[in-house]
Amino acid sequence: MRKVYLDHSATTPVESAVVDAMIPYFTKIFGNPSSVHQFGREAKVAIEESREKIANFINAEPSEIIFTSGGTESDNFAIFGIAYSGLKRGKNHIITTQIEHHAVLDACLYLQKNGFDVTFLKVDSNGVVDPDDLKKAITPRTCLISVMHVNNEIGTIQPIDEIGKIAREYGIPFHTDAVQSFGKIDVNVKKLNVDLLSASAHKIYGPKGIGFLYVKKGIEIEKFHHGGSQEAGRRAGTESVPLIVGFAKAVEICSERMIKDYEHVKRLRDHMVEKIRDVFGELNEFLILNSPADKTIPYILNFSVNSAKIEIDADALIYGLDLRGVAVSNGSACTSGSLKPSHVIMALGRDKRTALASVRFSFGRGNSIEDVDYAVEKFFEVVKISAEKAIAK
Known part of the structure; x- marks a missing residue:
């Protein structure tokens, strides 16, 4: 048959070139990237080179890329991190859509049960959000707007750049879940007018268990993981060097084809x-x-x-x-x-x-x-x- x-x-199968790029970091270049000796420094260099490749791919600065365990963590990091940062300023209203991935929806529903107001925007019969509806939903308490770039079930592309302009006009942090668009269509954070963006490796022929959250310089976000000072103090935990290298290789292949x-x-x-x-x-x-x-x-x-x-x-x-x-x-x-x-x-x-x-x-x-x-x-x-x-x- x-x-x-x-x-x-x-998910996608991992490209053989991605596997080849990862293997040395399981066996030969195995140091903890936080260690100061040469074994650690070699691993750290691999991470920073990978970070730069990924940042260049979306027209960001390397310092704006935070490695995570995947799309779900990136979405949760963005939602909770911005929500709790906004709460310090008396803002507790979030705007999202009815068709988000559950990594966004469930995070918003959790916050809704814990003192936040959430507006779930309707979509038209094609699954597209009306930017005017979003504009009408904004209040002085709005601390975050989160609208996915491409829907994971039907493939609808949202007018992210237009929504981003509205968010900028009102000074509201704007997050987009780009898990289904990253590596498939142009994802340029400056053109899209986004402040935060989530992506994952295993949708683009990379390994499972690795993703990133782009956080625009100057955006205040609360920590999601606490512990060590990895990822410039923004995400604790020893980085998985092989997965990060594999992610960067998958991105490199995407940029070519x-x-x-x-x-x-x-x-x-x-x-x-x-x-x-x-x-x-x-x-x-x-x-x-x-x-x-x-x-x-x-x-x-x-x-x-x-x-x-x-x-x-x-x-x-x-x-x-x-x-x-x-x-x-x-x-x-x-x-x-x-x-x-x-x-x-x-x-x-x-x-x-x-x-x-x-x-x-x-x-x-x-x-x-x-x-x-x-x-x-x-x-x-x-x-x-x-x-x-x-x-x-």
Whole structure:
């Protein structure tokens, strides 16, 4: 049976060149980067060289990059760090959106239970925030605005630069979760007008367990980890040199082939849309496209099965495809197995049953047109089985 991996938004395989770059730092250059002897200094140099590569990639200063354990920690660091810093000045209001990753949503909900007010902005039917709605939500107590750059379930690109200008106008720190955009499209912190930005290595063919938080110089943020003086005193804990080096290598590869990768996955996405239209025929009426091409990045393609036509849930879709060798998801890998409908799809205005019957295809470097053809054929088989049952009723 053919095996096709179309879940690159959940994670990506580590590039062999990334593994090669990391290996010496497990065995030969193993010193603690906080140590002052030569073993430690060698490790420290590797960290700082990596920091510079990553900073250059997003047009930041190396001192503005704080290494973390990944996207979730970076998001939490930004949310809690700015919230508690703002609280010292009597500000306890946060603005975010209804379709954020749970690393942002759950952090905001926690703060909401502990004395903060949180505004969750609605999105339109394409998943896009209206900057005017954000502007209306600002109060004198607003201490943070957090809007993700690219949505992890449907691929919607938010007007981050415009939102950033509004945040600057009001003097409010602005954070964006760029986990799904970093390394895929241009992420320039100055053009985006952001003060804080989260990213992770394992979405761009780097190792799991490493990410960073960009914090613009001059932004006051409370510590998230306490202990040693690592990361210029902002994030305690011995740095993982191999993972940091691997992250920088993955970024280096992205800088060389980001445009090529983008064009490749765009061909795959466009081909899948056309192939589904051809193969599904009359069954197209059962599908709802949640990722319109003009509003999203081509890396993600999300469909729902219209509950008004047939009843099918995500488990039937996901497991049905998996049994046929096709790996996909019904949204964020962090909520996989949940019986709750996707909060993102619900925010688009879909009903609960339709939201439950959603599937996300996400493309990567190693995918081919043949992979897409095979996936569409198996997708059709799974939906057809449910459609025939519905018609029989």
